[in-house]
Amino acid sequence: MQVIMFDRQSIFIHGMKISLQENIPEIDIYPVSQADELWRRLLEYPDALLILDGDMDKSFCSWLLQEKAQQFPFSYTVIVTSDCQQGWLRESLAWNVQAIVPRHESVETFVQAINSAACGLMCLPGDWSFGYESERRGLDMLSHRQREILELLANGESNKEISRTLNISAGTVKAHLESLYRRLDVKNRTQAAMLFGACELSIQSYSE
Incomplete structure (x- = not known):
């Protein structure tokens, strides 16, 4: 190593x-x-x-x-x-x-x-884990389609690329993104992608 x-x-x-x-x-x-x-x-x-x-x-x-x-x-x-x-x-x-x-x-x-x-x-x-548990619950509240869109967003795909991948209109992608931003309490795609990436990783906590 x-x-x-x-x-x-x-x-x-x-x-x-x-x-x-x-x-x-x-x-x-x-x-x-x-x-x-x-x-x-x-x-x-x-x-x-x-x-x-x-x-x-x-x-x-x-x-x-x-x-x-x-x-x-x-x-x-x-x-x-x-x-x-x-x-x-x-x-x-x-x-x-x-x-x-x-x-x-x-x-x-x-x-x-x-x-x-x-x-x-x-x-x-250790005290950070509670915040991520709450954020993970926010992800669990997303619809299947919203999670698909969020995962593609986190992979760096644009709205147009997401629309092609999922065979939906760019307007529908934008509407889904606005909805999930509100649900996750984030302001933009960067924050949403960061939240998704952090919550999808295995979190090992230790005591301070």
Whole structure:
């Protein structure tokens, strides 16, 4: 397992590297502290799991995650943060973030999060799971047709492409989308797709 760790705290990187190597024998960790070095590592190991310091400037983190998701779409990310209540963290789930781990958590929790993320499973702070259970119930309330449309939307298809796939008019697609936006309490297709993707993934919770 190849892991790139991008963190501003060299002591944290050093300690975590030793601990993870003791608990995940097959892991190879590449510590990084500069953005240009990160891109070199990602080019060298495009499928590597990224462990990102989420305590850095949120604008930088958001930009970095979006760029990484576009350039390295098969590379997952684990965010380490001192504050799991930062609003941008939920948005980050749309950018291949599979786990968010409080910085003070035990090595066992980090091992669980990394192993889950490497398998494409989601590992979130315990109190987040309740929100996703509620959102999942919202998806369950959609009609079969609305779920079909939402799934195609989440796959990146346009209204015209959805209408062709389902053999319905573009106007009908638009009407269904407006209805499901209201039902899911989202404002646009991006938020709807993000909600669908997050709720369709297996969520593994851990206690804070």
